[in-house]
Amino acid sequence: MPSDRPIFILGCPRSGTTMLQLMMHAHPRIAIPPETRFVTAAYQRRLRFGDLNDPARRRELADWIVGRRQSRFHELKLDAAKVTEEIVEGPPTLGSALGIVLRAYAARFGKPRWGDKRPAYFQSVDALLRLFPDAQFVHLIRDGRDCVASLKEMPWYDGSVYDAVSVWAEAIDFARYGAPGLPAGSYYELRYEDLTRDPETELRGLCAFLGEEFDPAVCEPSRMARVVPSWKSWHERTRGEVTTARSGSWKERLTRQEIALCESVLADRLKAYGYEPGGAPGAGRLQILAYEHTAARRRLARLKRVTADRLVRLREPNPPAALLTEGQVALAGGTRPRHEPPVPVT
Known part of the structure; x- marks a missing residue:
């Protein structure tokens, strides 16, 4: 039976996650949107939305998702009113509401599998599993020196070189110490350098992990680059061919110190x-x-976030897990909701 598990792409910023997102988006069954900003933000604010068994509360949540500019919902090019109604009529959980948006994006392209990409998700895998307990995570790893060099050049990056080094260390520590504790079949990692050198071999392995047939289209992410918002000028290279030219460029881009x-x-x-x-x-x-x-x-800030989250869990009015896929429903011990919107064929 074809998989319907959600897919999340993560990694240190500037590790090539946008390229990988486009590769996955090129697959005929998978749609991964440009980076959104509503999944973890909604999870952190979940007490504010109250008891989602109340349709009025679900509408407030939907309005927050589609109307909050920081969420970047507008970049998904979806009908806000239609998505709002799907959330109101959908299962009464936070994960379901968020998944409905991502599912709607996939439906826009006539695809059954959905997910999201955000580099910082490696810091939130625990929360993502609470929202989407059958999720699959794909971690793209790149030479830390190249990540640091690239981060320094970004117009949006305002951290120090020490922050840049630290965030790569944190991503690698998650891979080494956090990922082994994840559910079987939920985590896969690959190196940027291998992916750019031999895309087909690496993507065949990834597709096998995801339970999907390999399709040659995934090796040509530039064909999907139109889905990346044009204002993100730092992703301009995604419009060209996959290349190894940037691997090892830290030698010229970093100082000796x-x-x-x-x-x-x-x-x-x-x-x-x-x-x-x-x-x-x-x-x-x-x-x-x-x-x-x-x-x-940074460790102290992370500890504070984890502690705050544990306290919030004690006051949750509803379990947050989505009830949209076969796996999610099975884990909840229930049955699939009947109001499943059809996936359009394009």
Whole structure:
């Protein structure tokens, strides 16, 4: 039986997740939208929406999703009124409401499988599993030095080089220590360098993990680049052919001090994923201390988020899990809701 499990793409920012999103979106059965901003935001605010057994509360939630510009719902090019009614008439859970939006995006392209892409999702896998308990996660990993170099050049990035190094370390630590504890069949990782060097081999493996037939279209993500909002100028390279040209470009894009920092504090992680050191001298003591201070600050912020979430769970008026797919319904011990909107054929 064809899979209907939702798919989530994650990884350190600037690791190639947009390219992978377009590759998956090119598959005839899968639709992954440009980065949205409503899934984790809604989860964090779930107490505000109240008891979703009340249709009026579901309407308030729907209005928040479709009307909040930060959610980027407008970039999905969906009928807001229609999506709102589907949420109001749908299962009374937060995951169902959010999944209905993603499902509607897939239906726009006549595809049955839906999901989302956001690099920072590696920080929220626990929450995503509570919302979508049958989810499959695809983690794209890239040389941390290239990620740091690319992050520094982004117009939207306002962090320090120490933050950039820290976020890559956090993504790798999730892969090494968090992912092994996920449900069987729910996690898959691949390297950017392998994906760009041999897209077909890597994507055949990914499709097998997802339970999908390989389709050659996934090797040509540039054909799908039109779905990326034009204002995201930093994704311009997705409009061209898949290339290895950017792999290893950190050698020209990072300073000697930055290379020394990366190779000093990320050495074990780089080695674990097959990234060879560049032979830089060790980072200075002040650099190491600055990095450790940044990493500690980020760990504390993460601990506060986790603690706050645990407290919110004690006050949840409804279980958050979606009831839209076969797996979700089976895990809930129920039956599939009857009001399933048809998937249009385009």
